[in-house]
Amino acid sequence: MSALLAVEDLGKSFGGLRAVSGLSFTVNEGEIVGLIGPNGAGKSTVFNLINGVFVPDAGRVQFRGGNITGETPYRVARHGIARTHQVVQPLAELTVLENCTVGACFGRENLPLYRARAVAREAAAFVGLEDRLAMPAAQLTIAGKKRLELARALSAQPLMLLLDEELAGLNATEIERMLEVIRSIRARGIAILIIEHLMQAIMGLSDRIVVLNSGQKLAEGAPAEIANNPAVIEAYLGDPALAASLHGGAPA
Numbered sequence: 001m002s003a004l005l006a007v008e009d010l011g012k013s014f015g016g017l018r019a020v021s022g023l024s025f026t027v028n029e030g031e032i033v034g035l036i037g038p039n040g041a042g043k044s045t046v047f048n049l050i051n052g053v054f055v056p057d058a059g060r061v062q063f064r065g066g067n068i069t070g071e072t073p074y075r076v077a078r079h080g081i082a083r084t085h086q087v088v089q090p091l092a093e094l095t096v097l098e099n100c101t102v103g104a105c106f107g108r109e110n111l112p113l114y115r116a117r118a119v120a121r122e123a124a125a126f127v128g129l130e131d132r133l134a135m136p137a138a139q140l141t142i143a144g145k146k147r148l149e150l151a152r153a154l155s156a157q158p159l160m161l162l163l164d165e166e167l168a169g170l171n172a173t174e175i176e177r178m179l180e181v182i183r184s185i186r187a188r189g190i191a192i193l194i195i196e197h198l199m200q201a202i203m204g205l206s207d208r209i210v211v212l213n214s215g216q217k218l219a220e221g222a223p224a225e226i227a228n229n230p231a232v233i234e235a236y237l238g239d240p241a242l243a244a245s246l247h248g249g250a251p252a
């Protein structure tokens with residue numbers, strides 16, 4: 001079986017800084033793959049390279065067997081890849097439903113407005129925002145905005161979802177609820193590549209984990225292997241809270 005997403009020898013520099021280099025990994029259909037690494041490791045840059053915000057200097061991005069390297073975010077969304085952003089930026093003046101409708105219009109299908117609205121409504125309900133459809137996005141709580149970010153991405157009807165620190169800033173109860181939503185997204189057959197700092201959460205969620213350090217792949221494997229990998233522990237030693245969290249301690 002060929003992979004749903006294959007990143008091959010990917011590279012991107014900003015001036016003299018090699019943010020990502022020689023990076024290869026795959027995500028299979030139905031899989032949840034965790035992308036972890038210290039701050040500045042290049043995780044968000046990988047998302048930007050996959051979804052077309054940045055054009056890679058080297059390497060390729062393959063999706064469903066086709067080469068999508070360097071395509072625009074709009075085209076990448078049409079192929080069926082949607083993402084959330086680490087720093088959520090909903091269209092503040094627009095309502096929850098309108099934000100999701102925009103997501104549906106620029107998603108996998110070219111939908112007429114009435115269909116986009118129906119898809120948007122369904123996605124908002126899926127993340128638990130059905131009672132806030134008419135609320136301006138600016139009035140949502142942080143947790144609400146995180147949910148909206150996810151609903152907007154789901155409105156694009158993706159085959160694959162890129163989640164960038166979706167749990168950051170949430171309290172324990174909100175994290176539990178969000179994890180349930182993420183699991184039910186996978187149950188719908190949507191593959192997920194997820195960046196997350198909460199080790200316990202990502203270890204419990206992921207089928208496989210890719211560890212980045214200074215833009216390069218440091219390790220890859222099942223969560224249990226990663227938590228016991230000496231190179232990974234070493235990379236996290238600069239951050240004692242993160243290192244402790246590798247073994248289920250308090251999240252950073």
Ligand SMILES: Nc1ncnc2c1ncn2[C@@H]1O[C@H](COP(=O)(O)OP(=O)(O)O)[C@@H](O)[C@H]1O
Nearest residue numbers: 014017019037038039040041042043044045046
């Ligand atoms: N648009 C940009 N211009 C210049 N440098 C950038 C840009 N985006 C990211 N970087 C740099 O690339 C490195 C990786 O950043 P990033 O991918 O955001 O890391 P992570 O998400 O793992 O914390 C960092 O050193 C960051 O400062």
Ligand SMILES: [Mg+2]
Nearest residue numbers: 043044045086
């Ligand atoms: Mg980041």
